[in-house]
Amino acid sequence: MCVVQSILVGSLTLMAKQQPDVASQHRGSLWAMDMAPQSDLEPLTLEEIRSLPKLELHAHLSGSITQQKLIEMLERRGDGAAFTPFNCKADRSNALAKCFDYFAKVASVITDLDALKESTLHVLDHFAAERCIYLELRTSPKQFKVSSQNGFDGDAKLTSKLQYLETVRDAIQEFHSKALQRFGFIMEVRILLSVDRGKVTSKESALAQIDDILEMQKVHPDLVVGIDVCGNPHANTVKPYLLPALLERSYAFQKLPITFHTAEIPDDEESELIIDSMLKLNIRRLGHVTYLPDKCRRRVLHGIFADGGVGIEICPTSNMITKEIPSLDDHHFMDWWQKSDKILLSVNTDDVGLFSCDLSSEIYDLATAFRLSRQDVISIQRQAIRSAFHPDTARLSKMFDDMLSSPPKLLSNGVCLEVNGHKRQKLNGLGA
Numbered sequence: 001m002c003v004v005q006s007i008l009v010g011s012l013t014l015m016a017k018q019q020p021d022v023a024s025q026h027r028g029s030l031w032a033m034d035m036a037p038q039s040d041l042e043p044l045t046l047e048e049i050r051s052l053p054k055l056e057l058h059a060h061l062s063g064s065i066t067q068q069k070l071i072e073m074l075e076r077r078g079d080g081a082a083f084t085p086f087n088c089k090a091d092r093s094n095a096l097a098k099c100f101d102y103f104a105k106v107a108s109v110i111t112d113l114d115a116l117k118e119s120t121l122h123v124l125d126h127f128a129a130e131r132c133i134y135l136e137l138r139t140s141p142k143q144f145k146v147s148s149q150n151g152f153d154g155d156a157k158l159t160s161k162l163q164y165l166e167t168v169r170d171a172i173q174e175f176h177s178k179a180l181q182r183f184g185f186i187m188e189v190r191i192l193l194s195v196d197r198g199k200v201t202s203k204e205s206a207l208a209q210i211d212d213i214l215e216m217q218k219v220h221p222d223l224v225v226g227i228d229v230c231g232n233p234h235a236n237t238v239k240p241y242l243l244p245a246l247l248e249r250s251y252a253f254q255k256l257p258i259t260f261h262t263a264e265i266p267d268d269e270e271s272e273l274i275i276d277s278m279l280k281l282n283i284r285r286l287g288h289v290t291y292l293p294d295k296c297r298r299r300v301l302h303g304i305f306a307d308g309g310v311g312i313e314i315c316p317t318s319n320m321i322t323k324e325i326p327s328l329d330d331h332h333f334m335d336w337w338q339k340s341d342k343i344l345l346s347v348n349t350d351d352v353g354l355f356s357c358d359l360s361s362e363i364y365d366l367a368t369a370f371r372l373s374r375q376d377v378i379s380i381q382r383q384a385i386r387s388a389f390h391p392d393t394a395r396l397s398k399m400f401d402d403m404l405s406s407p408p409k410l411l412s413n414g415v416c417l418e419v420n421g422h423k424r425q426k427l428n429g430l431g432a
């Protein structure tokens with residue numbers, strides 16, 4: 001840096017520090033502001049964030065189907081069933097109960113493998129249009145009734161969980177066949193199979209879910225890169241059934257890491273048990289950690305694994321709504337941000353359809369609330385790469401750097417016209 005530049009950066013930094021409103025608002029990134037180039041001092045716009053390459057590590061397939069898509073699919077079915085769109089942010093009472101009502105509604109629309117494929121393609125398009133370079137999509141495999149139109153009586157015939165996974169794989173392959181032409185890059189996609197705590201009723205039923213997943217992973221080891229533990233946090237099944245069942249299969253997780261929805265509601269005992277089990281179960285990431293007790297947080301900040309950090313999956317809107325806090329200013333992000341080099345943060349959507357959000361808007365809202373700079377946002381994406389379960393994170397890193405150094409061409413209204421020299425076609429309502 002030349003003398004003039006360093007004087008300029010130095011005086012800008014000093015000015016910012018002398019103005020209490022700027023300095024105090026810039027809670028998240030004083031360090032970054034000191035180190036940042038001049039342009040980094042400007043607040044990031046939503047379109048700048050849209051144009052950055054990003055990763056999504058915490059997205060549930062069913063919850064990521066937009067409300068508009070559900071309405072479209074229902075209308076096409078034409079059996080009179082309707083769906084009234086809603087905005088979670090408008091009324092936050094009984095938030096968690098409403099979330100799980102939404103998943104039930106989605107399940108009433110996605111009732112066969114064709115609908116699953118169509119909705120998966122829709123979700124993949126959505127994330128690619130967000131310039132997401134790596135999507136780690138999670139879902140709990142389901143079985144669908146086979147209708148009589150398909151040549152069966154419709155009695156007890158069900159599709160298999162493996163068919164569910166393979167339909168998702170088919171959608172990914174179809175998406176990939178046109179991704180370069182449509183988006184200018186090929187979004188990498190891997191699957192986490194979810195254990196649903198809400199469906200566990202005994203240790204045996206927990207083992208049944210786990211064993212199904214392990215079987216499917218054996219068939220598709222390149223596609224399924226980890227396990228997610230999710231579901232209604234009010235289902236009190238983790239301590240009595242799920243953890244004992246997971247511990248019984250702990251050998252399997254050394255090569256198949258776990259991410260665990262943790263402390264979505266206040267439950268200190270459960271949180272402690274999960275943290276206690278992290279090493280044994282190879283729980284490499286924690287989802288939400290909204291109500292994680294300080295004692296547990298200190299242990300995680302101190303470090304759990306000798307060979308890497310713990311991924312903390314932040315989902316800003318989801319966390320704000322489920323915690324019923326009025327704004328992101330009170331989000332627990334600052335409990336983690338720049339507090340320890342053992343923490344690998346990621347910013348995610350959780351459920352795009354349910355929370356009416358997208359990846360860029362989640363990062364933008366967080367960046368605005370905590371005055372994060374461009375470098376801060378990029379640093380979080382690099383942490384996400386390091387916590388991804390993808391087998392080749394070096395490849396993701398290279399892809400990220402390549403896309404960072406060749407930003408997409410934007411029209412004056414922020415619409416992305418061209419990526420890496422490839423023209424993009426318009427997608428419904430996504431402006432891409």
Ligand SMILES: CNc1ncnc2c1ncn2[C@@H]1O[C@H](COP(=O)(O)O)[C@@H](O)[C@H]1O
Binds near residue numbers: 139230
């Ligand atoms: C609000 N935060 C959350 N907390 C806990 N579990 C959640 C969740 N959001 C989604 N899920 C889990 O994901 C399933 C839907 O996707 P799939 O049908 O598996 O693709 C839900 O049924 C729930 O078990």
